[in-house]
Amino acid sequence: MSRIMLTGATGQDGSYLLDVLLDRGDDVHAIVRSPDEATTLAARPGVTAHVADLSNTAMLPDLVDEVEPEQLYSIGGFSSVSQSWKQPALAGLVSGVAVAGLLEGVSRVRARTAREVRFLQASSCEIFGDTAPAPQSEGTPMAPTNPYGAAKAYAQHAVGFARAEGAFAASVILYNHESPRRPLSFxxxxxxxxxxxxxxxxxxxxxxxxxxxxRDWGWAPDYVDAMVRVMNANEPGDYVVATGVxxxxxxxxxxxxxxxxxxxxxxxxxxxxxxxxxxxxxxTRGDASRLARDLGWKPTVAxxxxxxxxxxxxxxxxxxxxxxxxxxx
Structure with missing residues (x-):
């Protein structure tokens, strides 16, 4: 059993990931936005819910330091590209600066306990913008063209900085992925x-x-499987997750x-x-050949x-x- 912390547990990806973690018996600590969400999640055995607003970035390092997770999945954030045009500052906070806050907490735990804390950031193909030829790969330059993509690019850089300092910090660059759990707002x-x-x-x-x-559309549970594989890889890295179609x-x-x-x-x-x-x-079309080669991942649903x-x-x-x-x- 591992102590796992995650943001975005009530979203599409977070709900599938939560199922995986609980099925294998992990001790899950979920950051949620409201007391009602906390009550709902806490009713599931194995889940401890913590009410926190990702836009309040100053409190995030303290929360991570308190929980002392072995792994931290950063999945939550601003999920709507169109809404990010209306609230660019909020998008920058919850999808960008908040990730740096979580990584600061990881750094504190590592310094205090002298043990590894693995971190995974759910990034987005929006970091590549509209000028990159398809398919895009891990080597495609970041050139976001909307506030959502800019926030994700900031977070992507933060992951790279943490990895350069010796942390196990990885990212999955997710292309569009859907399921019956996708909200009606999409x-x-x-x-x-x-x-x-x-x-x-x-x-x-x-x-x-x-x-x-x-758009390159995939199956959300497949993409959650990719997250788990990258989090548990021998070495941290950045991986495109896409179908290639x-x-x-x-x-x-x-x-x-x-x-x-x-x-x-x-x-x-x-x-x-x-x-x-x-x-x-x-x-937008991704090249996930590195993920297939290194970790054996492939899409399963057409x-x-x-x-x-x-x-x-x-x-x-x-x-x-x-x-x-x-x-x-």
């Missing part, structure tokens, strides 16, 4: 949910922005509607300029299967909601 879940609702006759249209943007947003929409039983999806989709980003990469799983979950939830409404009537 465009992919918005698409699958709308497809199900339109197929059921509950909605009549889906408003989207750029359908031609290409890109699809357009149009492809995602078509797959979602087809799975929901609608082939002529174009009549239901409205292009809305409000959903265009100020700067948007034409294509694009069409990912979309189908999300549509199926939305269908189940819609049916469950209808059944609940029927019982309440």
């Amino acid at each position: 465009v992919t879940r918005k698409i699958t949910n709308s497809a199900v609702r339109i197929a059921a006759g509950l909605d009549s249209e889906l408003r989207l922005g750029n359908l031609d943007a290409k 890109s699809h357009t947003v149009r492809d995602f929409v078509a797959a979602a509607f087809t799975t929901a039983g609608i082939d002529d999806w174009e009549q239901y989709v409205v292009i809305d300029e409000r959903f265009y980003r100020p700067v948007d990469a034409a294509e 694009f069409e299967e990912i979309v189908a799983a999300m549509v199926e979950e939305d269908s189940v939830q819609l049916s469950a909601g209808a059944e609940e409404s029927h019982r309440s009537a």
Whole structure:
């Protein structure tokens, strides 16, 4: 049993990682934002929840020093690229400066106890911006073009500085990854949910922005598996986590509607300029060959299967909601 600390335990990736850690019997300490989240997580055997705001970066080193983890997964942060344009300072704090605060805590524990504390940062392909040719790799220069990417680039540099000082500090440069646990605030879940609702006759249209943007979409549990492999590798390093295959947003929409039983999806989709980003990469596609070579990782779920799983979950939830409404009537 290891003492593990993590941020972002209530998000998509954090929830899958929490399942893995608890299944193997680890002592998990999760940093959460609210007392309600703490109560929910603490109900799970093996979890100790700590209420802390990642934007309050001054308190993070003390918290890490108090817990004395053997491993620290930095997964939490600002998850929305579009929202980062509206709140760039907050994005910089929770996805950038907070990582430096966590690493400062790691440094304190190492200095005081003379033992290793392993650290993993969940980075993003947004650090590469929109000028890097596809596929991007660990050697691709960082040139972020949005506040979210800039914050992640800052954190990426912080990991490198810590590693240069002898810490086991690693990062996974994650490309887009989805699952049925993806929140509705993300465009992919918005698409699958709308497809199900339109197929059921509950909605009549889906408003989207750029359908031609290409993204490398993978399966979230696969990416969590990559995190665990990198954290437990013999040596710390930075690894791209991607499928190496890109699809357009149009492809995602078509797959979602087809799975929901609608082939002529174009009549239901409205292009809305409000959903265009100020700067948007034409294509993000990653080269995960280093991760495959060093740690034996490979994606296990195909694009069409990912979309189908999300549509199926939305269908189940819609049916469950209808059944609940029927019982309440």
